[in-house]
Amino acid sequence: MVMKKGLVVTGDAQFLEDESTKIFARKVADHYSARTNQTLEEREASPIIHLKKLNNWIKSVLIQLYARRGDAVVDLACGKGGDLIKWDKAKIGYYVGIDIAEGSIEDCRARYNGDADHHQRRKKFTFPARLICGDCYEVRLDKVLEEDAPFDVCSSQVTDSFDVGFALHYSWSTEARARRALANVSALLRPGGICIGTMPDANVIIKKLREAKGLVFGNSVYWIRFDEEFSEKKFKSSSPFGIKYKFHLEDAVDCPEWIVPFHVFKSLAEEYDLELVFVKNSHVFVDEYLKRPDFVELMRRLGALGDGNQGQSTLTPDEWEVAYLYLAFILRKRGQPEQKRVNSRRDKGKMQISKEDIMYVGSEI
Structure with a gap:
């Protein structure tokens, strides 16, 4: 790892990728950089406000299920810090x-510091934090965070506003990025550590594509379009990376994304000593966890399904x-899992x- 013009540079030859992929990643990053934080009024006026609240509920449930008091958390593709309050809770x-x-x-820095002029600010956060700007799927993070690791929880999730930062499905443009x-x-992660994730469901997307008359499908709030190269709607199992589609979601996303065949994702994860605990489509997840009274109350408070009392939509x-x-x-x-060690990494x-x-990091090619 070397320092170059204020940029920490770290990488290795095992995960080299072509320059066009990096340029494309930069363009998507610029798209999300340009999106501004919304006021409460703007957020509530969103045509997908209840979808955002539902996604917020799903992530809150995941964090409540798997995060523990005192855990060290690394948030890959943290976006604008929409999950900071969840981690604080x-x-x-x-x-x-x-x-x-x-x-x-x-x-994210402004939100953490309490400088942001938007609805999510509240009391001071109780945990110390670090922020790093860099491509999680290009940079070798064990070098960057050598003195901070191991972590108890790694999170890579679509945020409540669907500003996905670069959640894991963005790594699927090439095998090199997916492996990185x-x-x-x-x-x-420490042994026994947990990775919490959300991503598009490739099985559902391909099913809807094959049911559509053409290469575009959607409804009043979203559309997905595949290029002509996929006109036969067939995908080679020997080429599971780089299957690109354009995804548009009102008031949220307007970017290319990549199909992640989950069985390939699971197999690749196992190569890196990561075992699947569960995978659930969001519909199944909602049905299962709405059977728990505490999560029903959380849903009521977040308002994705209305509060049942005031006629909310x-x-x-x-x-x-x-x-x-x-x-x-x-x-x-x-x-x-070893007995959780207490060291000085939180002093960072x-x-x-x-x-x-x-900290700004990049890879050395």
């Missing part, structure tokens, strides 16, 4: 947020269809983050 002990988009990292993503997750059928496009998964790092975090505290 879980009483974690240390947080590292990483995202490729400089604008998103700056918004999983190698980073594995290297950062609820998730529309079109929003519910979008929810079907996503899944949630949990991976666990193989090995016997700060309770107030300045612009100068943000």
